[in-house]
Amino acid sequence: MARRGSGHTAKSAGKRGKGHLxxxxxxxxxxxxAWRKKWKAVWDEVRFCSERCRRRFPD
Known part of the structure; x- marks a missing residue:
């Protein structure tokens, strides 16, 4: 039995990587x-990459 293509399916052809975020x-x-789904409503207010960095920032 011969192989078909490279193993990619039609479903994965439309997905994009994280480069567009x-x-x-x-x-x-x-x-x-990069943007995260949980920051969707507050992306303009996000300043730190993690909770650890947020705690270390002086007020």
């Missing part, structure tokens, strides 16, 4: 971080 730079560590 918006990116910000963390105010504490300076590392870039």
């Amino acid at each position: 918006p990116v910000k730079t963390c105010a504490q560590c300076g590392r870039p971080f």
